[in-house]
Amino acid sequence: MGSRGPLCRPVSELKPGDHAWLAYRDEDERRRVTEAFIAAGSASGDRIILLGDVRVETTGEDRTTSLPWDAEPSALERTLTAEVAAADRAGRSVRLVADLTGALREPDGLPSLLERERLIARLVGAGSAVTAICRFDRRAGAPDLLAAVRAEHAMRVVADPVLRIDRTRDPTGLALGGELDASRHAELHRELSSLLACSDGGPVHLDLAELEFIDLGALGLLTAAAARHPRRGPLVLDRVPERLRAIIEAVGWDKLPGLRPGVPHPGG
Amino acid sequence: MTEPALEHGALVYGGLAEYLAALVPFLREGVEAGDAVFAVAPAARLEALREALGRAGDRITYLEAEAFYRCPAQTLRDYDRLVRAHAPRRVRVAGERPWPAEEPWARAAEWTRCESLINTVFARSGARAMCAYDRDAVNARVLREARRAHLWVIDGGAPEDVAASGADRRPSPLDVDRLPFESAFELYQVRRFVTARASRHGLDAARLAALETAVTEVATNALKHGAAPREVRVWSHGEEFLCEVGDHGRWRPGAPTGLLPPGSALDSGFGLWTVRLLVDAVRVHADRAGTRVRLVMRR
Known part of the structure; x- marks a missing residue:
């Protein structure tokens, strides 16, 4: 790009x-x-x-x-x-x-x-x-x-765009922090692919509690990842901060097949 | 998307060179894609198109506008016949109705209404139509209606029908803050730049988050599809906060306009569709100098 x-x-x-x-x-x-x-x-x-x-x-x-x-x-x-x-x-x-x-x-x-x-x-x-x-x-x-x-x-x-990606074990998934935009799509794609490749077929959780920004391209990227793994269970978005939740709800979960809302953000 | 959507755009041109610069690539692209391609225009324009298209023009059907645009109901019927006769091939039309200067408004209005009807009647046809308007010959009221009736407008010159809303005005350069950007690594700076100024304008946190998402999407598109130099400009006008992303790429007729809901986030057009949901208004303006996407947020 x-x-x-x-x-x-x-x-x-x-x-x-x-x-x-x-x-x-x-x-x-x-x-x-x-x-x-x-x-x-x-x-x-x-x-x-x-x-x-x-x-x-x-x-x-x-x-x-x-x-x-x-x-x-x-x-x-x-x-x-x-x-x-x-x-x-x-x-x-x-x-x-x-x-x-x-x-x-x-x-x-x-x-x-x-x-x-x-x-x-x-x-x-x-x-x-x-x-x-x-x-x-x-x-x-x-x-x-x-x-x-x-x-x-x-x-x-x-300056370096800040996106932190950490593997989580229980539940299986990734914890994301910072800002996620096109400068970091490749990195997320890589992490997610390698996680899904070795997942046992259960749902994969993304903990977004620390994520301050997500762009629309990343929502598409997550939806595409879920679509490529139809038998591996949904991608569950946990602890989505209010400002991100508002964007996702404006889009509508129905436009994001394979993604599901998980546990709410502790802040409400 | 289950059925392909109509792409119905307008070209507002001044002079033959602008006319050909927009329509020749539009028609040639149709021939290359295997569409059923039609050019409907006054005889002199058809001649110029034929000449400019060369051999590609052999696979285009040329129709004289004087006969084709006799009465709106007949024109809609003829369009319908074209679409049905060629299905499942896609129909691509470059159309231009001559707008007689002495025509009373009531008569002209029948035709501007016809333009709006095309959006409904052919919504799921997958057809691509570009309607040309000669800026020097068509009156301002017809042009204003044309801008409303089409999903996108290519305008080679300055908008002359400045509407009441600041959303359509060109700002004075002194009131504009601008930030050039050249790579995805600068998208966060674009966000900071826009939200700091939008916040001073009085947008609340929820609206700031929506604008931040929208401008990131539009700037990302400019990086993917546009050409350098690219920049974001912001200014305010009364209640409105305006944020415009400009690049020097050629607008592609038929690029998603985001007006029709996509099936899912996987469809092209998802980004711009969401942008339209997040902000109060979106204006896409394209000319030979480049593409500008303007986002409007009201306090």
Whole structure:
């Protein structure tokens, strides 16, 4: 889906060699992407480099380096190259977060901004295990300025959609939490198929108590899964939150053959 | 769905190029699908269609509009004969009645009523019909009725019959908040963007949940079937909160309109049908620049 558009990756799928762009709309988006990126780096012992106004809470403070965004470019390049080389020798990957919003605000800041961007691109492309996110406050720059900077990046990074899927034993089924939309259909389809393949023929339960959103495509996907397994009993939707129940009832259970309402949500 | 539904759309065009750009692919698609294909139009239009269709046009029956649209009852009878004579093949018709400028409204109204009757009479025929209206020749009242009588409208130009409801108005760009999106990973941002603004407009929690579901569906469709760039736009107009998903893909005549209930969630058309249940109004607007699906919620 959307394969013709510019590349867009959720933060958990960034890989070394990726030089990604984040033009955040608000603090929430900025925080969600940055924290997920840094947390994954801390967990795997990566070297973390913060360039410009990036404040994060990290557990391994000794593995984090902070540099000002307005450092003189050749000095900046030397420092960054040395950091990457040191990490490389220690067998560590590098995660770089640059916030160059300050440069966007400078009058005629574009040339020096692009110089820094190209420096980062060289660093990421040099063959060591470096992953970089360049983030900008979308509100701080004119659209043409943002477009010029964006063009330096091969991809855009977005926050991870949150969907939790857990197997349940008694009753047999899945517990879903978070938000379920087209970005996660494949994952649900996979989990559900493997569950149904080894089910004993009894009803399969989906516990939706923690699910905050379900899209219409997912209702179709569940109905299709039930239809493919006619002798395996219905899919029972347990503990459906009120707001989801209202949507399902607007559709009507009769349009969802093979799905059944189960036990009510504890909240009513 | 047990029986195939009628797809009855209108094309509002200005100039021969717009006319051909919409009707030639519509007719050619019918020939390729093995439909029984008819073009009913004034003689000059038929000539242009014949020329533009080339060899595909050899399998189309051309009928002169002056003879075909003599009286509504006869026209309905003739349509009925076409459908029965070709069953179980599907009938596909591009029709255009000449609308004489000097025609009194009472006379024209017989024909706009005929358009509505087609929806009932042929509801389960599976036929596909596109009725063309020349924007420069047809009066505003006929156009307004035409927009009501058809399940979808392709309009190459600006709507000139701005209705009383804000739902049909084009907003001033200054009042619009917009958010581009390009992948399914951004659908949650589309939801956040729309619900934050709808909540400020005063929609309650139940209505917000309905709108959130509807806009996710429409945006997902734009990702699946539309073309970049895509964006969601929101604005308000009096009591109404409006939310529009736009993309630059070509609207496919015959795509589900969601007006008729599907048999189940497995049928195509289930998504748009549900969207229509969840919001107060849905407007689909398509032209050569792309497709816009507008959702209206009243406070």
